Amino acid sequence: MLIRLPADKLDAESKKSKNKTANRIKILRRTLRERSGLAKLVREIHVPELQRIYQQSVPQERSQLIDSLASLVMACPNLEKLVGFYPTYEHEFDRLTYALSTRRSLKERAWVIRNTKRRDSGCFDGKEEEVYYASYSDPVEMFLQQHESWLNLQTLVLHAQNTGTMNFRAFIATFRQLPNLKDLHISSFGSDEFNDRTLLALPPLRSLRLQDLHGLTDRGLLRFAGSDAAKGLRKLSLIDLEIMLLSVITKFLSTAENLKRFTVVQDGSPGLPPGAIMRTPALSSKSIEFLHWDILVPGSANEDLASSIAAGGFPSLRIIRAPSDHDGLLQNLCRPVAQITQDSDHHLLSQLGGAKLSSFTRYLRTLPAARRAAQKRIEEARRRPAVKIVVECDGVVQNTHTIRSYVGTLGSKIEYWLEPDVPGSEDAVAGIADLLRGGAASWSGNNDVCMGGGKGEASAEAAGCFHAPRQRCASIGLETLF
Template sequence: MADELPKTRLKRSKSLKNLLSRTRKAPSVQDEELLPCRPVKQPFAQVHTTSDDIHLRPTDGAPGVPQRTSSQQRNTWPTSHKERNPGSYNFDTVPHLVRTPWESERRMSRRPQSQRLPVKDMRPLPRRIFEQLPREIYHCILDHLETQHTARATVDVLGLQSSLKALLLVNRRWHRAAREHMYREILLPSNDDLPKRALSLRSSNTRLKMLLRTLEESAALASMVRHLRVTASLACTLDRADGSLVDRRATYSIMADIINHCPNLELISGYSPAVRDSVDTKLFIPLAVRSGLKSHAWNIQAAQLGGGLVPDFDPMDFVECHDDWRSLETLVLCSSPDLDLGIGMVSAVLQRLPSLKHLMLSRLNRHDFHNGTLMTLPALRSLRLDNLEGLTDHGIEQLAHTRTAMSLESLSLVGLELTSLRTFQQLLANLGRLRKFVLVQDTSPEMLPGMQATSSGTALASASLQYLHWDILVAGTSTALIANSIASGRFPSLTKVKVPGDYEGAIQALCRPIAQETLDASDLELIDRFNSDRYERFLRLSQIQAQLRVRESRQQPSFNVVVHDENKRISATHVIGGYLGDMESKIEYSLEPDVEGSHYSLIDFGDVEMPKAVYEKRNEMDRSVRGEQLLDLSTLF
């Protein structure tokens, strides 16, 4: 029996080994029911061993376990029996704990108050930081300083000069930056004598003479000058409104010497001398040799070219002054209908200006500028035609088909008295780059006799127009046509309109609502003074009428709020007034003047001809001067 037991155990072990080595037949995939939340069984059987001494190999008929396709297989099990350590695991990287956000906040809350709020270092920055700043940073600071002394077109001249003088005394870096900024744009002082000290033997001196002496002694400072601004006190002396003829002649001579010593001069603003006599022409020769000049205005309204008053200035001299102005970009020519420059003079001047971009022609003789001259204009960005007797509807309509129309972005037609609505249809339809359009005249343009009011051909349309100034004094159908064109979406890019003659409020109803302002007794008296049968181009009157329309709309109920109590009885009733306009509109309805304090909506050449003092009070005393209104020629376009 003892010998039989081992044999029996051996048989049992062999039978167990054979049993474990057998593979089960995998069930068919078709018979297997797929559950929604259970993994799909593989079409092969997995064999698990429970002993390290038994090595099993799959039979030839059993499907094998799929192998990884990756070339680098990472084994986490031990490769030999010596490496086996029950209860251990090998990591590729050492794990470390990460503090959660709430643990960090809890840790910070446990710190003392002195540690959570560190004391700021109040020590000044090292000097080397300011010395290493680029020059552009200093100029940006100076430009921002200039804006602090400027409100729209009003400049506090004394305050700006005092701030720049203070920066000159800081250090060398600030001295160089402030000096360059101060001489780049010079505010020309008056030529009045400075107060002398008691018992002083020195001759009287003026700030204008001291500036001339500085430019004569330092060519480096003179080369920095780019812009000369004439102040109001100096303009009064130049215009002979204040001072004698001797002082005026001496001031013009000093001005001419200053221009001669500024080789890089580009612009003179604030004053446009009117050609009346030989004294006014003293500035023309120095300006004619400034090749870098970019803007100039001719004010020859009261001139008699070739006559006794101006013996040294004839029409040919006027044309030859433009020979060296190869960089001129802005030209304003204001003449008089009684002054005859000569046939072809305007075209000859424009041919000498290859860089011209902005042009204004005002009150020229009908023989000097007409429809034929309009066709010869060069490619421009801005064009303003002001009170020109030689232009008609046919000439303005043909402008839409010239080379000027291809680049024109701003067009202003003032006082031309155009009567055909077809003219404006052609302009707006063919000027593809037009951004700003201004029309100011008394007559309302109407449709031609063959055009029907209901046809689509009568509408005005422009895909690029952004600003529209439509100032028609006498009421007509053109304003209603503009309103219909805006309502039908024919001006998709329009963002701002200025229509002082919107007597019915048709355009105001299509724009964003304007703010309600307080009207005083003088405004109501102004309304009573002008009856409905009389038309006046007075901007304040249009502003009051717009405010009255706003008040009328507030009285019209938009919706009612009725409050009931617990017994369903009406306890209170509130009426919410309406408003005039469209809240979803992107168009701004503006009735503000181009020049602050002006009674007219459009800026005129007289506004930029001379600087004007801005007073804090209406008494116009010297002590109430708040600043000076300095306007450049660019504001005319």
Template sequence: MYQRRPSTGSVASTASSVVTKDSFDAILASPASSPRTSFDSWNSAPRRPEYGFQRPAPIKQYRRRREQGEILAALPDEVLKLILDNLKESHLRPGSFSCATCMMRDLCSVAMSARKLLKPAQTVLYEDIQLVGVDSITQKKRLKLNYGSRLVLLRRTLRANPELGAMVRSLKAPAAPQGVPLDLYQNLVASVIMACPNFERLLGFHQNHDFSFNRLFYALSTRTQLKEMHWTLEASQFQRKRRVSNAAPMLSAGNPNYQEAPGDLQPEQSDDFLELHSNWTELETLSIHCLPGATLTPITLLPDILSNMPSLRNLYLSHLPFTAFNDANLLSLPPLQTLTLSHLPGVSSDGLSSFARRPSSRSIRRLVLHHVDVDSLPTLAQILSNLTSLETFSLVQTLTPILPESEKVWLFPYLASATLKKLHWDITSNLTKATFADEILARSIVCNGFPSLRTLRTPNDPDGIFQSLCKPLNKIELSSDRYRGLIAKCGNGSRPRSPPDTPITPTTPKTAGSKSPASGGGLNFPMEDALFPSKVCSNLAQSRLAAQARLEAAWQKPRFKVHVVDEDGTVVEDYGIGGFLGRPGTDIKLDYCLAADPDAADENGGLIDIADFLSDGGENLHRDNNTREGCNGRWNSAAAMATSSGTADRRDKERWWHTERGRWRPVEL
């Protein structure tokens, strides 16, 4: 039974007893009757009336100490993957002292640091594999292999763990080593691709296709998730030169682009090449470049190939003869976002006009016409006005577009596009005076024909009519432009350069024969091209020097005159200020740009050319009798600082240092 405890905290309950001073103080001091709280953080100091109301101090909270790894375990894998993606980007960004090998080393260290980080680190490490440069000599000795030691280890890992193989999306295979048969090296790369069921793109390993069976291209044809494919076609051994009498008379008569076409492919070769594209329903980017003597026949082969690619968005066609691509093929192209036509003699101005009027062509956002020789100015007007999604347009050719005799320009703007943001205009037929097409374009810009245009690049602007339409600049030339000629004469340039007054003439690159074991799959660039004549292209370095000269000449023609007169009316000083070239004002948003695109060369007019795409991308450290600075892993190691004192630890050296390799960067067409 519970008994009720008598209350001791109430003064009324003790009325029968005598309340003394000591007993009253004891009652007030008891916990049950105390008017104050028992929290330790309560400030019991008396309050001062002059301070008014005072907020009591906050209650002190005691938090539980986190266990080791508890905060990391609370983060989702998506957040961890973003962190590791930034780590990877910091290694591979332009201007970084690191390389792909250092990036993989750090990701491996992260994967081994915590179990929570294992899966995100593996995803970042294996989804984009970059094997750059030569293999380590120590690794080849340990594995007893003459070539491809990293590819062999990668293949072993992917075969042993299919989950890792399913993560691989792209692969950068090392360049074929010298002295190794190319077919054996291609088979090794193909075996790695076959271990990746979700493979999407092969980067940096460009090989020719001569329409014979090849395991590398067969392995790529079996990847149903492939997103990107680049063909460099060379002549088949069964092809022969077609006689001129067999060509259509309309092609040979009065056509300056006419050249003798290569012979047709065998029917079984055409069928096999078409079969390679049957599984690429997810393909988004396709490029086809024909070396001298190569072709795609019959004329319906390319449309049949494109019909099997419903996801195609980007198309690059280069140096296809008129027997492989003509106006009919142009009109059969699917809806695209990016289209590049380079050195296509079978494409005419009428075909381009019909192509621009198609409803399916309105999805194009970037169009490049590289030496297609558009001879009609109305064709350019239809391209700019009908392609309602066009944002970037590039025109490079030697032929000047003209107006028909029956047509005259009455109203401006004659050339107009409401969506165009960047324009590259390079007509190299006249180096001393602006052409009629240049004047039409300049007046169209003044008449607000391109309200969204923000960047204008005109390498050939002898009169400066385009430079005067853009925002004034203080300096256009680069610090190295005036010394390029001296560097080339001393032999320190990466490539031979022409004199300042000589136009740059690019050539069609040609890869070395794939059947030669000694070549090792290297790339060379011959100076002759029998099938497609060389075309003149502006040099941006010379264009910047010319633009800087026009700018300095404008400084000598001031816009304002200053007369300083003393009290007697005598002129003390008389000078001019405000000389500039361009259109001032806050409403002028057009920039005059003479800088090349990323990874492009000034010698090609600033546009990405097939020669840039087939280059090594910085992987080769020894090229053109020059030595590039590579990465050996010492840029952030403690052992590198200890090297100066001679006390470097051997373990740190093995952990941080690696074989010197180039800093490779992918080049996108």
């Protein structure tokens, strides 16, 4: 069963809205405590507006909100997911962190880690400068203790808001405590925290996202790509790693034989080292179905990918999302479409500069700019005649038909797709910012839902429990990151 706690959308910042949310949590907690059988059925708690309310609250209100949500988590012994609320962890005790650490059925956890203590204390870099050591005050030990009960955890997100939050031991010990870990996101850690050495210690995974990790090198990525841990990957995202060698990408594609979804986002174009000879096709994968390819500054990489697809290197490919397809090389390999822009794209881009729009947006990494550029190529192609048909009768021209040109390849199985992971976003790939921004995405399904009710509603029925499929507004979940 899924519990969703809605907030007042029209008044999300007001004191009244915060009080309503707090009351819903209290009523729901009391209901679940009184009906233990119902509490055991709860698998997920969705709080789509709680992140926003938390960010707009004063410290005292934040503490109360944390404590109330913690008590709700403690009332659900079989909880698997808490979706929509991801407060910052500062290596200090709070009731919600503790409550989640006791849920043995938990399947996903997101850590947004910030270090507020001095690094010269020795807690984070492993130096033994203290005469006396107390494990209960060691930030690394405190962090590791949170994972002791999570034998069923499958999805883990680790994101650093500043450097000095983790060390090698913290990463490795965390992975070893999670025997069922399948999906892993690691982003924004310093080079002395997560580097090639740490990468090679990763366990076999189903999904992996590496983002903004300056300690990773092409050499380290090559070694990891050839390891047993990379063979079972079905989803892989390499974002802002600034890979220089095309062989790194080639190695991942050849090693991960079951890879279905592959994402590359960076500014520079990876290529071959001087004197190297390119094989044909340069890139290939028999299994990839979804490819997000975003190389901002054009180079040989787009050409290499386009020629590889044309040569049959990606027989299973069905979707390409390429926001930086500046020359339309990848668009030309996909099924032709008549319209790719949205109504909002024209209004948004018109604010950026009118006649100078084309030159300004060429290296602008946003979906509205990408859709407008793709539409411009379509419209330019329509102005060119592709085939002219002349109808004659007894040598006299009766009629002439001109078939206009188009962008794309007839019969192609590939769709040129420029839609975001998070509906309404200008960025194609969802990120930590989408989680921390708060809000929700519309969806529908058939799961049972329990919504916290208003003042004076004590029973489960009065609190809004029901068992019927309906349109709902769900929080942005961790699955959008992979």
